[in-house]
Amino acid sequence: MVDVLLLGVSVLLLHVAALEEPIVSLWPKGSEIYLRESVLLLCRVKSNSTFGWTYHWYRNKPHTALTPNPRHIVSGDSYSISAVTMEDEGIYWCKAEQRGNNTTIEGWVTLNVSELTPPSLTLTPSSRQVFSGERFTVQCPASQNNSTGWKLRHFFPGKSDRTKFHKRQKCLPPGGAVGANESGKCVLIADQENSGLYWCEGGGVRSSSVNITVSDGEIILKTPAFPVSEGDKVVLNCQHRTGNLHKATLFKDGTPVNPSMSSWTIAAVATKDEGFYKCVSQDRKIESPEGWLSVTQREGNFTSKDGTASSTNDAWKWIVTSCCVVLLFLIPLIWLIQRNRYRMFCTRSCWPLSKENIPAVPPPATKQDVTEVQWDLSWMEMSNLLDKQLYPGT
Secondary structure, three states: OHHHHHHHHHHHHHHHHHHOEEEEEEEOOOOOEEOOOOEEEEEEEEOOOOOOOEEEEEEOOOOOOOOOOOOEEEEOOEEEEOOOOHHHOEEEEEEEEEOOOOEEEEEEEEEOEEOOOOOOOEEEOOOOEEEOOOEEEEEOOOOOOOOOOOEEEEEOOOOOOOOOEEEEOOOOOOOEEEEOOEEEEEEEEOOHHHOEEEEEEEOOEEOOOEEEEEEOOOEEEEOOOOOEEOOOOEEEEEEEOOOOOOOEEEEEOOEEEEOOOOEEEEOOOOHHHOEEEEEEEOOOOOEOOOEEEOEEOOOOOEEOOOOOEEOHHHHHHHHHHHHHHHHHHHHHHHHHHHHHHHHHHOOHHHOOOOOOOOOOOOOOOOOOOOOOOOOOOOHHHHHHHHHHHHOOOO
16 A cells, blocks of 8 residues: 555656746757847756746856846846857856745856857847837848748747747738738837837848847837947937827946937947936836847957957057067166267376376385395395394394
């Protein structure tokens, strides 16, 4: 009887384990993610249990707290990254806990980042935020190098099916319409299901992705849909649904940057301008979703695999340092050369009198002492001289 009970418990545990399987997925799908595009990680659990799940995210090492990063946003079972960089590479862990029956399961996914430049899709208007009911167009790249043509993909993490995958090879009303001879172009009327990631696939190649947010609110932020380069002119605009121009304040990372203005123009954008922006009404009652402004460095500026930034500024620093080192060696060398030339061409009047130049002065005449030893005499002569001095009578 006990054996039967144990067997039944084991079968039940195996059944529960089979139903509670963690799946961590990375979107857009593919072996690699491109620089500066947006990605979404999802953690799902296949379970028939009625108890809710709590999700915890870790990076590279399980059970290690995440390092705060403004581009990384964790919301329950989702983990989004804006403007991916090389330093975002690694393993991402998800731990799902169910307190009702003390169940804990874990899963992981690897994020690889490619430095290759992907084909770019086109978004019109060029903004990642649109009002619900607004018309927008997504178009795949030209197909000169893609004989099979492009297919537009759209991933929307819906509530009922978080991994629903839309294959929009043709856009039909009321969701949109296909332009003549433009199978990779979709004209869409925005609703909540149009939010999410868009990208194109074809011939084993994937384009860059863009994350579109459809807002039911009264104000949105119009920012460039794709990364801009250093030095470009950038306009950030707070747009109201009514179209009327109302005063609003633009915030960057929680700090106001243009009080009482609905737009802000950056004449020459720099990497310091990168960050999260949002529009807030004057009475602080209405605000737009946040949008990330991504700024890429010009040619000559790059980010290495380990996340260390290098730029032409570093090259100038190296040049200045090298010049300083060279000068430290040249200054003593120049001083020695000048000193030798001075010695060679300077007249005697330039130098103090040496011992040879001092005129000889005869010493004062003194009476020679009888005991003065004359070392130039022979030993015998010196002995006789001393005897005569000591014994005069001899």
